[in-house]
Amino acid sequence: MFQNAERPRGRPRSFDERDALEKATRVFRSKGYDGATIDDLVAGMGVGRPSLYAVFGDKRTIFLRALRAYAEAKGARAAKALFSPTTLRDSLVGFMRHAVESATEEGSAPGCLLVCVAPLVDDAEVRQFLQDAVAAGMALVERRFYDAISAGEVPSDFPVSARASQVLDLSRGLTMRAQMGMPRKTLLKDAEEAADLVLLPRR
Amino acid sequence: MFQNAERPRGRPRSFDERDALEKATRVFRSKGYDGATIDDLVAGMGVGRPSLYAVFGDKRTIFLRALRAYAEAKGARAAKALFSPTTLRDSLVGFMRHAVESATEEGSAPGCLLVCVAPLVDDAEVRQFLQDAVAAGMALVERRFYDAISAGEVPSDFPVSARASQVLDLSRGLTMRAQMGMPRKTLLKDAEEAADLVLLPRR
DNA sequence: AGCATTTTGAAACATTTAGTTCTAAATTCC
């Protein structure tokens, strides 16, 4: 086998960095930040304790890295769900469905690192990151609404920012219900109804 | 001063049990369950360590008691907000406003013990309690919608259970934004818009 | 083959945390 990056000198690692971070995400999702111990991370990531500190840093740093990777991946998928379909309704349904599917994916505890776990972390950097992520989410949904206005799909007086907040609030609600164990099927149906709701015309 | 319950024999307590539980709620709200240490509770509740164990039990028991008291109080206020007004819109606005006000009350960290903290607690009894509480909330809102149908305020084909889910999801979203530091004023305005949204007629 | 380099696993270390115990203090009952 050829290696695209030339192999480093010493003993090769027994783990993949991306994969380990994803496993860390699983640990944090199921136990929360304070509830996850280093032992949990060592066991869940398949990385030895010293390697963990050498490669990822301390618990706080691991969480921040996991959070950033998680947010980036989820943000990209959300944007795709939002901007690939042609109709606004399909976009919104896709966006909400994605929230539900992500929050109920198998192999991970139900819920969302961004919505259910990170807000409880008592750390200024995490808080700032979250606020930025939420603002970015709002901007994404608002842009989709403006696109729909341009396309004449909704009237030009459509209350963009109010409805965008509502889309995000409804998604958060769906995500939290997922965390509480509500079945995916129910939530997917509710996601569709939520999309229909935010598309209703004002009286 | 008269005492309605005859005074017990030994040294009198230096704390009020209800008040101490409420202070425990504040501690859990700001630090989360796993993040709150016994020392935090001792400091925050104004109860000495041995008294804490003697009167309240261990951390898990304290949390369960705080959670029950919190849910009871919040449920009562929510029901009042929902069933006191005459118009459905006033009821829904009141319900959502209450969620926002409770989540942004001064003297406590923003957020909600039921919505933001308890779902992360890895305990079967807590999970069960939460599920019951959510079901009770749903039932409350649904009943208010049925009352409105009886009163002829909304059509008889009003999608009660879908809209009730959405009311709760939107409230959860508002609560979570409160926890993330969004100002009360913004959220109160959004609460009104959310109430208007769920009252829109189907097309 | 031997040396330099990096990772690994076990163990060690220091700190924090949960829970208990012991003594002093505050109260009621006699």
Add this chain to the structure above:
DNA sequence: GGAATTTAGAACTAAATGTTTCAAAATGCT
């Protein structure tokens, strides 16, 4: 006023948790 009873505060113990150290192992380079 003194005995009995309950609470409060400080000190203590044992376990857990976060972090580092160290020798051994696995690789590339010469």
